Amino acid sequence: MSAAAQRDGLVRVCTLDDLPEVGAVLAVVDGRRIAIARDSAGDVHAIDDTCSHANVSLSEGEVEDGTIECWLHGSAFDLTTGQPTSLPATTPIAVHTVQIEGDVVYVALSDDAS
Ligand code: FES
Numbered sequence: 417m418s419a420a421a422q423r424d425g426l427v428r429v430c431t432l433d434d435l436p437e438v439g440a441v442l443a444v445v446d447g448r449r450i451a452i453a454r455d456s457a458g459d460v461h462a463i464d465d466t467c468s469h470a471n472v473s474l475s476e477g478e479v480e481d482g483t484i485e486c487w488l489h490g491s492a493f494d495l496t497t498g499q500p501t502s503l504p505a506t507t508p509i510a511v512h513t514v515q516i517e518g519d520v521v522y523v524a525l526s527d528d529a530s
Contacts, residue, residue, distance in 0.1 A: 463512070
């Protein structure tokens with residue numbers, strides 16, 4: 417990501433056309449892996465890509481009912497809060513700010529991003 421694409425902590429990650437109608441893609445923001453997910457309501461979310469149960473990419477999982485589901489053991493995470501809604505994961509993951517301008521998706525990492 418070029419410096420020109422960054423402003424006010426927002427980083428351009430993709431366009432709406434890059435996202436599945438319902439589903440997620442992987443983006444890397446400041447070296448951090450982030451799942452950019454569009455839910456069935458059309459809302460776009462940014463959430464850490466790595467499952468808190470093990471080192472698995474959540475963007476490869478299903479988006480359903482406002483959650484993203486880990487494909488390995490099936491834990492789902494709320495796309496708005498990052499809280500796991502089903503076992504075996506018990507630790508929340510960070511969610512990040514999304515801003516959409518036109519068809520461009522920007523993300524600002526949250527303070528709990530490490
Ligand atoms: S690795 Fe995601 S639920 Fe186990």
